[in-house]
Amino acid sequence: MSDLPLSFFERLPKTDLHVHLDGSLRTETILELAESQGIELPATDVPGLRKAIHAGENTGSLVKYLEAFAVTLKVMQTREALQRVAYELAEDAAAEGVRYMEVRYAPLLHTEQGLRLTEVVETVLRGLHDAETDHGIESKLILCGIRNISPQSSLEMAELVVAYKGRGVVGFDLAGAEYDYPAKDHHEAFSLVRRNNINVTIHAGEAYGPASIAQALHDCGAHRIGHGCRLREDGDLLHYVVDHRIPLECCPSSNVQTNAIEALDTHPMRLYLNLGARVTVNTDNRLITDTTVSKELWLAHTQVGLTLGDIKQCILNGFKSAFLPFHEKRNYLRAISDQLEAFHADGSIDEDALRTARQQAAEAR
Structure with a gap:
């Protein structure tokens, strides 16, 4: 049987x-924001x-x-820019069938022109909310500490997460350069978040081996693992992740770009x-x-x-793994399972079946 076309996948309901x-x-938005703000770009x-x-x-x-983030961050230092970028991201995601999305970023990287951290969070939430109103996509925020900045700055981000718990922020992440910057150095941030019963996801097993994943799980209390493409190097840890239903946030093309894997056809997600x-x-x-x-x-x-059956399982895994209350995930899973039957x-x-399933999901909400 021949491969299914991209257009087929664009119709599927999904998460990010x-x-x-x-x-x-x-x-185009980067260019327009740079022009309006008088910012010089490399092109x-x-x-x-x-x-x-x-x-x-x-x-x-x-x-x-x-290194590319040095360019994008230049134009993301005002309320107007942040709200626009958040709105457009959700708009673009909705246009390709994403129903639920968790957007992550580090507010501390958006304060160069004097914005307060609370302004940075609330402005992005406003952009995502406006997109939900206009396009029907539900979006939440995950705030990031940065491995290669400082544990103190990560603690500040964790305090923000606690302050905005239940107000659109659903988790805490540690991002940035992985090699030589162990997650356990940021233990105070993770401790604060976990004491407040907040979700944790950590970039691990991308630019460093499975020891980074073990540290994220056992020292930092991660509930999900970002990337995890080197998990296959430790079979015992891999089975621990499987047995404890710890979600893996796989990003295949990105992993090729960063040389975490050699090529897409060698990605371990099928093994997983x-x-x-x-x-x-x-x-x-x-x-x-x-x-x-x-x-x-x-x-x-x-x-x-991956077969279509595998793809459907990945989609359902996305809704199962969302940082949402159990009853909300259950409602999503019922609705999305019904819709996937039409593909x-x-x-x-x-x-006809897809239309009926969508109508039933809308009525249930």
């Missing part, structure tokens, strides 16, 4: 649990800017990949799925990785070798 706000801008047109930030290109390492791991598929950075959730699912199908392995879609 691992997407960075500052890596998911529209290129003044769309093709040139995309080339300058290596959009979709293999950068060879995580550190090199992260076959062992029963709770694999989710995500974008990481829509702009810098030049991708969408639909594209990542399509690539998982065409290059990693068939031969590429056909039962439009």
